[in-house]
Amino acid sequence: NPQDIGKQKAGAAAAELIKEGMVIGLGTGSTAKRLIEALGERVKNGLHIVGAVPSSDETAAYAAQYNIPITNLDEHPELDIYIDGADEIDPQLRLIKGAGGALLREKIVATAAKRFVVIADPSKKVEQLGHKYPLPVEVVPLAVTPVKNRLARLGAQVAIRERNGQKFYTDSHNLVIDCTFPEGITDPTALDATIHSIPGVIETGLFINLAKQIIIGKPDGVEIYPQ
């Protein structure tokens, strides 16, 4: 379908940004998988990268299938580029991420990169964050109930994320509270700071002042901005 074609085109375009000898970071999700596939093709055709830091165990396993050399932030604390998808992208390039549950490691790896490029289909572009996707908040399990209650007091509709009827645990063995703000998020920066001030909160899915460029893939081509 057009969305999948768009993701594939955005992933392929992003793979072209990866140059010989780079150390890169790989995102998590279906669009990131399109990048990994395209990069795998280039590696097969002789591109040599020093290594890729994955943002999840899932991505590490997927990249290994394409013979992309895996490394870590101890070996390479500074990356040339990080490429990942997003759930929502606003006009100021602020993001909601974390539908795939990898938000903590994604934000760690994104922050380690000189350049964070987001790849997405047009459905991810929004005027205001919070209307299409909930905001994921990663929480230490022992604190999940008081944190859930405090997030509710901020006006969020809150739910502890489950997968197949079980509580979902992240790669880092934390829980995720999905926060829905029915009116949208008017001040993402303030909300991020408020949520981070709650003891037991590890990370939020608000990515502010991180993404440098966005590649939007459509069936008829890609647009990258800002140039």
Ligand code: DER
């Ligand atoms: O969970 C995540 O952060 C993913 O990167 C998400 O933001 C995008 O996933 P998708 O490419 O499968 O839509």
